[in-house]
Amino acid sequence: MVRRRQPPKKQAQESQSISLSDPTYYFNRELSWIEFNNRVLHEAIDARTPLLERLKFLAIFSSNLDEYFMVRIAALKQQVEAGVGKRSIDGKTPQQQLTLIYDRLHPIVAQQHQHFEQVVRPELAQHQVYLLDYIDLDQQQREHLKQYFEQQVFPVLTPLAIDPGHPFPYISNLSLSLAVVIRDRDSGQERFARVKVPKVLPRFIPLPSDLQAVPVNLTAAVTAPDVTPIAAAKPPAWVGVSLEQVIAHNLGTLFPGMDVQEYYPFRVTRNADLEVEEDEADDLMEAIEQELRKRRVGGSVVRVELPSNMPPALRSLLIQELDITEQDIYELDGLLCLRDLMNFLGLPLPELKDPSWKPATHxxxxxxxxxxxxxxxxxxxxxxxxxxxxxxxxxxxxxxxxxxxxxxxxxxxxxxxxxxxxxxxxxxxxxxxxxxxxxxxxxxxxxxxxxxxxxxxxxxxxxxxxxxxxxxxxxxxxxxxxxxxxxxxxxxxxxxxxxxxxxxxxxxxxxxxxxxxxxxxxxxxxxxxxxxxxxxxxxxxxxxxxxxxSEYRKLLVAPVSLRRRMLELIDRETQQHQAHGNGRIVAKMNALVDAKVIEALYQAGSAGVKIDLIVRGICCLKPGLPGISETINVVSIVGRFLEHSRVFYFHNNGEEEVYIGSADWMTRNLNRRVEAVTPIEDPELAKDLQEILGILLADNRHAWDLQPDGRYIQRTPENGAIEQSSQNILMQMARPETPD
Structure with a gap:
């Protein structure tokens, strides 16, 4: 049987007077997702995470956020524009959700960029990885990059003027651009132009080995005060600059006869969800191909990232032409589009990465x-x-x-x-x-x-x-x-x-x-x-x-039988607990959103059933509510591997049942997707699954406990206990010998 830490004893309470559909008993789905991505960001901030892996988590955080804006934020904005008043599971209107999302997201995103610039970047320098600013380069390095620009970059660029004769250009989705302020030498008039940073070229440009000299004063300047300098001098592992800086410092070539006054990077995110009318599509593949062509351009703008020092006039121009509000702007100082930091994972620096892992053959x-x-x-x-x-x-x-x-x-x-x-x-x-x-x-x-x-x-x-x-x-x-x-x-x-x-x-x-x-x-x-x-x-x-x-022998299939059967299994556990006092449910999934399933879990919890939920991402259930969910614990594990498996365990008065399958407890999985969940009836394999669940529940390194107020608190070893990472334990179990 899967074990867990026992909660305080309590008497089962009658819940007839409690309406389990009350919005106050649910977390907002969108805010819960933000808290998940915040846990991803914590892995990038946690000093225990190897340095290049921290870059990986910074990149994953940004990539997750891009998709969130393209799909979830875009959908909420469409609802607001259409006057949709449908409320979320926690009773919020689309506009109320957007306001809460922006208030929560802005400080988190600012923290991400601040941490990269002030902590991670200096630590990279301590390990001989130098992402330099153009101003720090010597003359030879600049000359090399000028040649690179003329040979590799210049032919790809298309500067677009912005004036009465040149309408504001269309800014494609997830594109990084430079807003350039130029001055006409003849008229003295200032003008704006947009230069797109091409995605077909590498985002970070390395300098050749014979031009990797880094000034001593720069090495000292970029050293974080709490980072111990590396004593042994060794050649740099990587030295280079970002592509946008190479472009920015060679803009004169793009605008001959003009004086380049200033430049400001900015990045646009658009609605990128597909809208396919399947009922009207004679050929589904052709319909989706048409929608994909639209996505490449993108829909309405849902976010603009730009530096805080962008002049008000230029900022106002972007707001007006992109049809956004101040709420849609994210001021970020330093490098934009941190998802590209994933490129540095290819550096041959194993000491800055997780130990290599070669999966074992069963x-x-x-x-x-x-x-x-x-x-x-x-x-x-x-x-x-x-x-x-x-x-x-x-x-x-x-x-x-x-x-x-x-x-x-x-x-x-x-x-x-x-x-x-x-x-x-x-x-x-x-x-x-x-x-x-x-x-x-x-x-x-x-x-x-x-x-x-x-x-x-x-x-x-x-x-x-x-x-x-x-x-x-x-x-x-x-x-x-x-x-x-x-x-x-x-x-x-x-x-x-x-x-x-x-x-x-x-x-x-x-x-x-x-x-x-x-x-x-x-x-x-x-x-x-x-x-x-x-x-x-x-x-x-x-x-x-x-x-x-309409019926299957063993499989639980959505949308046919999965919802009904899962509710029956939860209800059966409630009845078993009322009869025998040993009710127990453990469920592992990516997300828990469906209101009917949550209500069933609340009913089980109010009856005293001990429930552990291992939910990596979104969780709308509130644990620890008096009389409702005091026996329900929710834990999220965010570590080296993305927790993606789904497992459902029911004690059933000792006649234990365990299932695995493709479905989360989300309305879309239960109602609008074809899913299959299978029972694991071999007793030996069922015990293996219970052991896996027990290892996950005992994690005190990458596990976070959800609190009744929506906060997640990361577990730490208590009373001198040994740190236990469930993923490390499972690797050791799969390959007891030293990993390759």
């Missing part, structure tokens, strides 16, 4: 021979015999994706016994080995059917390319159901074996993407359970044909 799969394309029979069928012996529980990235899920699909593609392969693809990598295996399977005469979700946000273009490639190889490709996103993670292999047909299934919590499989924590099970195989077959038939399956 113990049950270690004995399989390496894939041999010239001898596909025999060895590769061993993976199927291994599955026949016992279900296999996979835990990525602790266990290898390539030697398990990828091998499963590749084995099927070359297996003479395989007659069909069916898969759902929500997101995959640009060089997907999974897709290549599916193409090979089709070439080998295996019937292959793939559902590619074209509406996977920000992966639409990539998925369209794969869909076209698969279709050209003879794969049956479908694009899902109208009005629903197909988010489930399923793979089905049908084999002809001696005297029978047998189905092998993978049900997972994560995408079939080998790159994110090394960065996200996800779970999956390989099984040949006949009832699950039959369920997956029925589900694929409903996705590719006209079946309206």
């Amino acid at each position: 113990p049950r799969l270690k004995k399989l021979l390496e894939f041999d394309i010239d001898n596909p029979e025999g060895a590769e069928s061993d993976i199927f015999s291994s599955i026949r012996q016992q279900d296999i529980l996979l835990h990525h990235p602790y266990q290898s994706f390539s030697t398990s899920v990828q091998r499963f699909i590749e084995a099927a593609a070359h297996d003479t016994g395989a007659v069909a392969i069916k898969m759902t693809l929500y997101r995959t990598s640009g060089d997907s080995p999974i897709v290549k295996a599916l193409i090979k399977a089709a070439e080998n005469g295996i019937q292959v059917a793939v559902l590619i979700e074209l509406k996977a946000r920000f992966d639409e273009a990539n998925n369209i390319l794969w869909a076209k490639r698969l279709e050209s190889a003879g794969v049956h490709v479908v694009y899902g159901l109208v009005g629903l996103k197909t988010h489930t993670k399923l793979a089905l292999v049908v084999r002809r074996e001696t005297g029978r047909i047998r189905r092998y299934v993978h049900v997972g919590t994560g995408n079939y993407n080998p790159k994110t499989a090394g960065l996200y924590t996800d779970l999956g099970v390989l099984t040949c359970n006949e009832e699950i195989g039959a369920d997956v077959t029925d589900l694929f038939n409903s996705l590719t044909g006209y079946s309206r399956q």
Whole structure:
């Protein structure tokens, strides 16, 4: 049984007089997301995080925020403009939410940039990584960059004048620009121009090794007072400047005959959510391609980032021409677009990164021979015999994706016994080995059917390319159901074996993407359970044909049965606790938003059921409310890997049940997406999942406890206890020997 720290004893309280739909019992979804991103930022601020990993978290914070503005803020602004008065789960109007969001976000974003400029940048210099300002360069370095500008940058630039004869240019989404103030030498009149910093060029320009001299006074000047200088002199690891500074200090070439007075960087974010009328689209792929062309340009402006010293006249011009308000402006001093800091993760400085991690091959799969394309029979069928012996529980990235899920699909593609392969693809990598295996399977005469979700946000273009490639190889490709996103993670292999047909299934919590499989924590099970195989077959038939399956044997499927069954399981636990006093629920997910599920959890909590929720991101449930949620704890873990797995545990008076699958407890997952959650019925594997949950709940390094007022407090070891990072423990368990 999964254990946790016991809360104070309390008597179950009657809740008939309490309305669990009262908005005061819920956190705002948007503000809860901001608190999650703030926990990401904390990893960048925490001195225990290796320096280059701190740059990574600064970049992730910015990237997360870009998407938040493009989708969530954009949607709220559209609601305000349309006069929509629908209130959020906590009773806020769209305008009230926007005001609260801006008030909370401005100081957090300012903190991010201040920390980078005042702490991280000096620490980088202490480790011989110098992101210099142009003013600090010597003459030789400037001459080199001038040549670079003339040869590599100048031909790409297009300066755009802003005057009565030149209307204000369209500023594309997420583009970094320079607002340039120039003076006409003949008339003495000041004019404005916009120069876009091209994305096709590297954001940070390194200086060659023979020009990496850094002035001694600069080294001292950039040293943070609390950073111990590195005693041993060694050559710099990297010296360079940002592309926008190279452009800014060579603007004279763009404006001959003019005097460049000033320049100010700024960055624009636009609404980038797709609006596809599926009911009216004759061809869904074509409709999405049209919307993608619109996205490249972008919709209305939702944010402008600019320096605090931008002149009022220029600032007013941007506000007027971009049709924004002061609330939409974020004043940021220093480097803009910190998401590009991810580029520095490629530096060969292992001492400034997390220890390298090579996922372990699952113990049950270690004995399989390496894939041999010239001898596909025999060895590769061993993976199927291994599955026949016992279900296999996979835990990525602790266990290898390539030697398990990828091998499963590749084995099927070359297996003479395989007659069909069916898969759902929500997101995959640009060089997907999974897709290549599916193409090979089709070439080998295996019937292959793939559902590619074209509406996977920000992966639409990539998925369209794969869909076209698969279709050209003879794969049956479908694009899902109208009005629903197909988010489930399923793979089905049908084999002809001696005297029978047998189905092998993978049900997972994560995408079939080998790159994110090394960065996200996800779970999956390989099984040949006949009832699950039959369920997956029925589900694929409903996705590719006209079946309206309303019941499944084992799988919990959204939007058909998942919501109903989860509510039944929570209610059953409440009843079991009232009868036996041992009610226990543990659920791990990315987000908890759905009001009906939260109400059910409140009812269970008010009855005394002990509930632990491991929710990485958004959580609208308030723990610790007297008489309602005193027995409910909510913890968020933000560490090296992105916690992405979904697990649901119910004690059931000792007849424990554990489920894994693709769905969070969000309204969109339960109502508007195709999801699949499977029971883990093998007692050994169920115990493994309980152990994983217990390790996560015991984390005192990367775990944050949600408070009744919405604050998150990071755990620290108490009373001399040892620091325990759940992710480090799980790595050690997967590979007891020293990581490669």
